Amino acid sequence: MRQLLTTVLFFLLSGFICVHAQTGSIQGVVKDAKNGEELIGAIIKLQGTGLGAPSDAFGNYRIDNVKEGTYTVEVNSLSYTPKTIANITVTAGKTATVDVAMEQSTAQLAEVTITAKGNRETEQILFLDQKKAVIATQAIGAQELTRKGVSNAEGAVAKISGVSKRDGVKNVFVRGLGDRYNTTTLNGFAIPSEDPEFKNISLDFFTSDMIQSVNVNKVFTASMNGDVGGALININSKELVDDNALQIGISTGVNSQVIGSDFYLPDGMNELGYASASDGPRSRNGERYVNNYSFDTSLDPIQRKPLLNGGISFSGGSKFLDKHRFFVMGSMDNKYNYQEGVTRLITATNPENPFRDFDYQQSSRNASHMLAANLEFNFNPGQLHFNSLYLHTATAAAINFYGKETELFQVAEDYNSEGHIRRLQINDNTAFINQLIWNGNLSDRITYNVGAAVNNVIGQEPDRRIVMLPSIGDGRVQLGVGEGRAQRFNSKITETAVLPKANLQYSLSPDSEQLSYIEVGYDSRISFKDFSAPIYNLIWAGGQSTAPTFPLDDIRLDPVFNQENLANGDFLLEQFSDTYDVERMNHGAYVDLVHRFGNRLTLNAGLRADDIYTKINYSVNRGANVGSNTIDKFFLSPSFNTKYELNENNHIRTGVSRTYTLPQDKEISPFIYLGIDGNENGNPNLKVSTNYNFDLKWDHYLSPDEHLSVNAFYKHILDPIARVDQGNSAGLRTYENVSGHAVAAGIEVELRKSLMNLAEKHRINAGINASYIHTNVNLDPTFFVQNTSSTLEGAAPYILNADLTYNLVTEKNLNLTSALVLNYLSDKVHTIGTRGFNNLIEESITTLDFVTSLGVNDHLKFNLKARNLLNPAYKLTREGAGTDTDPQSVIIRSYKRGVLFDLGATYKF
Template identity: 60%
Template sequence: MKRILPGLFLLVLVVFATAGQAQGPVKFSGQVKDTVSATPVAGATLTITGAGTFNTQTDSLGRFVFNIPVGNYNLSVSNVGYVTYTEAVVINNQDNAFKEINLIKDNKTLQGIVVTSKVNRESETRLLTEQKKAVVAIQSIGAQELSRKGISNAETGVTKISGVSKQDGLKNVFVRGLGDRYNSTTLNGFAIPSEDPEFKNISLSFFTNDMIQSIGVNKVFTASMNGDVGGALIDIRSKELTGRSELQVSLSSSINSQVPGSSFYLPDGVNKLGYSFASKGPAQKDQQFITDYSAFNTSLDPIKKSTPINSSIAISGGKKFSNRHSFYLVGAMNNTFQYEEGVTRFITATNPQDPYRDLTYQQSERNVSHLLMGNLQLNFEKGKLFYNSMYMHTGSAYAADFYGKESEIFQVAQDYNYEGLIRRLQINDNTLFINQLMWSGNFSDRLTYNIGAGVNYISGEEPDRRILMFPSIGNGMVQLAAGEGRNQRFNSMITETAVLPKVNVQYKLLPNSEKVSYVELGYDGRISSKDFSAPIYNLIWAGGQANSPKFDRNNIELDQYFNQENLTNGSFRVEHFNDKYDVKRNNHGAYIDLVHQLNGKLTLNAGLRADNIFTKINYEVNRGVNIGSNTIEGFFFSPSLNAKYELNSEHQLRAGVSRTFTLPQDKEISPFIYLGIDGNENGNPNLEVSTNYNFDLKWDWYISNSEMLTLNGFYKYIVDPIARVDQGNSAGLRTYDNVSDNAVAAGVELELRKQILSLASNKHRFSLGMNGSYIYTNVKLDPQFFVQNTSSQLEGAAPYILNADVTHNLTTDKLKMTSTLVFNYLSDKVHTIGTRGYNNLIEESVSTLDFVSLINVNKHLGFSFKAKNLLNPDYKLTRKGATETNIPAAIIRSYKKGMTFDLGVSYKF
């Protein structure tokens, strides 16, 4: 039934869209040309006003299409360097004949200056035009669509693209069933490092909609892309000035439905702005036992907060100067609070209904982000200089109490059903500083170039994480655990500096032809250094379990026991050890890419990329038990062949075949053990590089400038796939392995954008957007240690994904209002592949529903209302037992996120 419902919903939406077509608009199309040369004018802006306003731009051949209701309109056509063309047009009941428009050059505008224009890639219509022109299949979501759907960051934005999903609790996304290690992230074409040692890619939630112009998801490989990609290259484009000047201020306030009435606590160590001031621990880092406790400047007890309210502010603007240069600035801060209650469990493979960990928990969390971004564009006669600088900071802090049975760590409480309390206070403080410089220009009419470099610095800190354990002693009382490793203060810091040079030159093979034909040569590199350090401090009560402090479990105060005085007099000891590793990279890639249009319909793209990879990791972790180094080096060749065939002006076919590779992540080849809420993970130094063979076939029907229907099929064959697996031990450890000789990922993706209804002389317009995916993944497992399963889906791969939105636009003389209902469905998927008798850990299906309404009272003042996560579903991890197949799966973790209601106001000066 879970598989049938998404398909039925998809069918209903398609029928609804088709049924609406009978009442929909009619087609008005044409071509814009230069009056003198009769050559097509690409990028011209067409505006139709009358019963509503409609905009579009011409494609590479000067063509345009409108789908609008019948009526009388005024048509305006403009382009830089031309006199604006105006004409009254009448749209009849029947589709109008093809109309040719001729523009006259404006010599006064061109004389003595360099005319520059920018394409507004925030526009849904413009991005659809670019998708149509591209040789390979690309998908993009722009700022306009992000705003319409109430999307707050890039992470949520990319999940609205077909074939893309997110595994809850992880910071990164899955593309066509392939997760973090198979994807790459860039900003304006430059690679970005991760702020978290757990991930290869930076968290996309870093990038808020305040700074996003568009997000492109490139699922089809070309030689100019990084060869270390099997799923997709996700490229975020930062906002730029598109007009002559702009200034906007936005404010909003919201609340999560689970926060009011909750007992909301946060850890000590974060100031009002969301920056951490928690100490990094004592300086005596070369000693096993430290004597200076005063260096810890934060409390072991959480701080109670009154009902907190979410808030955000953003200021953006820019200006053009000297009639050719421009700058753009963005500043933003977001502050959100969440509260959740749930359960977390560990089970044995043979008896899942009797977990050895069975805890209920309450967790309060605060998330803060800060953004400062500026870019400068200087346009000269022989080239263009673009400089972009960005500072980003994100901070999170949470306090969580877990109470219940835990037979491994609460053995001393065996007379009280092995019950106890675990308290976790955690802060994450991440900073990213990016600088990018790019110079582009023409050596001649046939030869163009781009040369630039990026310098990234990133710092990810987890300062003074506090984990404390209290076995039960009955009657609502608990006692501080006295055993080694039961109470811990932990500090980790990861820093990375990377230099990213890149250069390419492009040579037109047919300079006097309208056919697209060029060869491109390029180079890009990454020279980086990463350092990870994690000092760990075990707090050991000297008097043993019998003499440790006792508390009412609802009133625990630890600072009176853990302080400098009691350390000095021997009441407790602080054992210290330091885990660390460092990573050096010296990666260089060169490529050749050929694009040639054979005739008016067929365009080919052939490329070859060579990557010289050198990555070395040195580690000393787990109290010095694991000391060593790993090196990944070698040449990796990545060929690609893509083709585009235009059946006619509306229908296109694209096909692609390529070979790429996937490197293990840093943390996957370091045996460092990370203590997580749902279990612990450590790396595997013996991992091998994966190889990916990729095949794509896509059909596009561009119904109009804003409407489309696409069908995409893909097949991936992965050699030596890597996946997260259970180690099958009592510690609940998970690790990473080349789980098989090969794996397969294949599927189909369907996307539709359609205007479905127009009422009251076009004052009310309804449109539908939807995409659905079926993704089949399979990996044959090694029977030597995958006892329970002989095959499995890939980790994180959701077989069924559905996104749908219905938008209502109301346009009157006084206001414009856009209201959108946004739905998302993800089917069951594998969270962790089970080994050594364990079945797979499953993340169960989830459906979400959001409502967003944007109101522009006039050209200056706007309001917004957002209701997010209206269905408030249960998020569940489940697992079945090894032998009792008829018994329902055990719930390993379950919680709700709550609904969020947001009110905002913006003003454009």
């Protein structure tokens, strides 16, 4: 089937190449007629056609797919007089060169803002936006994502200065502050999380196929969500830029560690990548059975031949009725991964002798699906946008552990308390997002923006199967007897959120170029979340001596746990459920003032008021914890930002603000979650954190796409929240306000520089950003015996991102881009140790990727990615009691991810 699909696509592409060989191209440079400077963002169109393109940072433009004939070229650029050039002849297979010199004009080209759309996927346009902005902001667009081989929003944000990523943990840390301190939005609307473990939706939900750009705002204004301390991360979905577009893509690849592996997957995921497991036996009226073993998935994993990764994508759209636009896109991806490693747990009194010491093997499959559409209606004097997005991700993993566990395998004391644990797990998450936005002008000086979003998120973990089998020697194991030794766990979280918002902006100056206005706005988040976790214990009835035994390399559990043996009384089926629900009614209003004084200074002052109401009702841990918790608070969040232009190429920005951080839902619910690395439960007594934020940034613009920036920041956090060890044999971790205050301060440096540009054909560009982040929290000595102070959880003191890019463009339309991309993260605290435990440390890691793309003509492009070339070991260690030079740390977990190879092709029609 795969070979047939490849053959069909090859002939289709060959046919399209032949068809499009009958077209030519137009290219050139747009400059200022007076000073000769290249103009970025000029819009070049061919009259009478739907063809056009914007100029890049060097003033260059190129229009492809032009049929033979004679054309008139129309050029528009803000603050310049429109220009037309007639009688431009295009010949098939050749490129016509049309250079344009633009005359400055005092008249504003209002119509250009309606008919011309700047392409905010490009690095140059985003760079220009950042230069014009009053506050310091950073962005990464689709063009840069492609150049660096980034596959999703999580990888995109991790390329920004001051941002780090912990492997195996969803989402990112910004300036040393993790998930609870950050906020994620899509096109300006907040998005619920699909996972009860996290505040924010997983950023890897958003694949690069649907991303126009990702903005990271580390400096805050009144118009932003007040529940933020690290960054507000906004994902902008793709939209149609030209008058029409159509593109398809295919890809394949492999993880080096999958090759030759003994690969197994759990039953319960279909071929398309959707979970097919149910959440346990039920009667017709929905009542759960304990005398009917009608589970529809196997307790035994299924051996699979390691398969190649694969993906397909498409996007397309068109302008219609002369001024309206639609755009659709979709993708489907499938990836296989394999890893081997160790995982351990130790006591505070005897760290050299772990009470848990496992080797493990993990096979997994990751599937994702995306379908999106947006409509843009242009009316006079406004625009109506409708965005609809469907996202689905699923992961199936089969994990086998073998080794010592002195608590779980006490019955195997004669065999070093060794045993085997089988864990079969599927996570299936879906998001439906719909947004309606209306913006326009009420007068020459009053603009409005009104919108609403309705989001529905479903996160499922259907039929997680865990079975524990103590060793009986001679390569055999025996079914564990007792509660929790064989368990089928199900969970489902659903959240529906309605998010209306509106704002009015009044210009304080009749001059549209004078950036002075006052804005008032309102937004709210009304949401309802339900979490349920029906859990089944499979308890062998005859005692340990009669429990079945198995060869370690051939453990078959389905012949043991089935309806016949349940009816015979060989085992018991025990069922209970954990539940909680969350009601959230958050309302915010703000006033924001921006005023420009003279030609250099711009001030922004704002005040935001938030009325927060969150109520959690819970019945968890088999009814041991029943109750509710309410957050009912009112917050005022002031902000003050400045921008001072020393000259055209040197800008200084400052920012001061106060924000707050709410505990996550699961952090204030005592529900216990059983994780691979240990167990976690919440703390209903957590307080809200208050954040004081200070920023100072200098930007030096070297050229239209080169710049140097230096950014210093300081954060003072009252009642900081962190994950801590409870110091018990169950390995439980919880959340505490670990101190009265914490600080995070640092400096970020970023440089983008062109190293070579030979005859506009050979270009070498380099980019580097480096961060030093100092965090500190003084700890309560009552609980934190080993540590009187610590860095914040997840805060890497040193972060380095660097890339080196080579670009070759030939007269025959051959375009080659190759990039080396490096990332370094220093040691960081994973979990703060308490009650005699030292900190858990995630050790430093360096990754290196190679990405190359080859455009063989105007339509066909090939891509090759080789990621994680160094394949370093990821290590989680517990700090020892040794010296600074020899800490005698104990490895708690270690594994490698493998080298990932991907080959793809895209075709533009």
